[in-house]
Amino acid sequence: MTALLGWQTGSMTITAAADGSALGNPGPAGWAWYIDDNNWAAGGWKHATNNQGELKAVLELFRATAHVDDDLLVLCDSQYVINAITKWMRGWKAKGWRKADGKPVMNLDLLQELDEALVGRKYRFEWVKGHANHPLNEAADSRARAVSEAYQRNGAIPIGPGFVAGGPAPATKTAPAKTPATKTTAVKTAAAKVAAPRASADLGLFDFEVDRPHTVQVALSAEELGRLKRRATSRGVSPEELLRDLI
Numbered sequence: 001m002t003a004l005l006g007w008q009t010g011s012m013t014i015t016a017a018a019d020g021s022a023l024g025n026p027g028p029a030g031w032a033w034y035i036d037d038n039n040w041a042a043g044g045w046k047h048a049t050n051n052q053g054e055l056k057a058v059l060e061l062f063r064a065t066a067h068v069d070d071d072l073l074v075l076c077d078s079q080y081v082i083n084a085i086t087k088w089m090r091g092w093k094a095k096g097w098r099k100a101d102g103k104p105v106m107n108l109d110l111l112q113e114l115d116e117a118l119v120g121r122k123y124r125f126e127w128v129k130g131h132a133n134h135p136l137n138e139a140a141d142s143r144a145r146a147v148s149e150a151y152q153r154n155g156a157i158p159i160g161p162g163f164v165a166g167g168p169a170p171a172t173k174t175a176p177a178k179t180p181a182t183k184t185t186a187v188k189t190a191a192a193k194v195a196a197p198r199a200s201a202d203l204g205l206f207d208f209e210v211d212r213p214h215t216v217q218v219a220l221s222a223e224e225l226g227r228l229k230r231r232a233t234s235r236g237v238s239p240e241e242l243l244r245d246l247i
Helices: 050-064 079-094 108-117 135-152 222-235 239-244
Strands: 005-008 011-022 027-036 039-048 071-076 123-127 182-189 214-221
Touching: 011 050, 011 135, 027 050, 027 135, 039 050, 039 135, 050 071, 050 079, 050 108, 050 135, 079 108, 079 123, 214 222, 222 239
Parallel strands: 011 071, 071 123
Antiparallel strands: 005 011, 011 027, 027 039, 182 214
């Protein structure tokens, strides 16, 4: 199967299918996105729903291609996913992630992560009928189902090569004869107490010996730092403020 990449409106467009699978729904579940046999990825959970798999497939597709400037044409057989992203999400977000009836939206974590991943991207969605012999949709579906079946039998998970057509993502780059490059970000946290003093070598990241402000340093890969910055930008705050909001 060959990659479906073509020139549209003066720029390169990546055409990919995204699909999910859940045995029992909910049950052992998988997700997958597929461009061609050299560019695809899959994953899943021991217990999740089909809609979660569908959303996760799209999310991971956007994350995998975040380092390239190409447009994305996403083929989905899920009307829920297409409508959630292109029609409903803006209204849900304006209402504090609640539906028109006031009830909280389902799959909130995935939807919020998608909302962040879409910032600055050029994309469009196209519905395709599932199980109708569409080559890309069938390829994504078979890979998502393979993951759900692997979880069902406690087998090895086929994760795929990822997106290699656009070159390695920043997080995978390494310098010659050195360990993979990471960037460090620091955030000051409120003081915390531990039950008894311990040697500094035994302290964990969030263990503190005295009641005073501390600086916590976390090593992040370039990809992780990029996601942190994009999420902070989408919320109009600094990366440090975004981390403090988690406390």
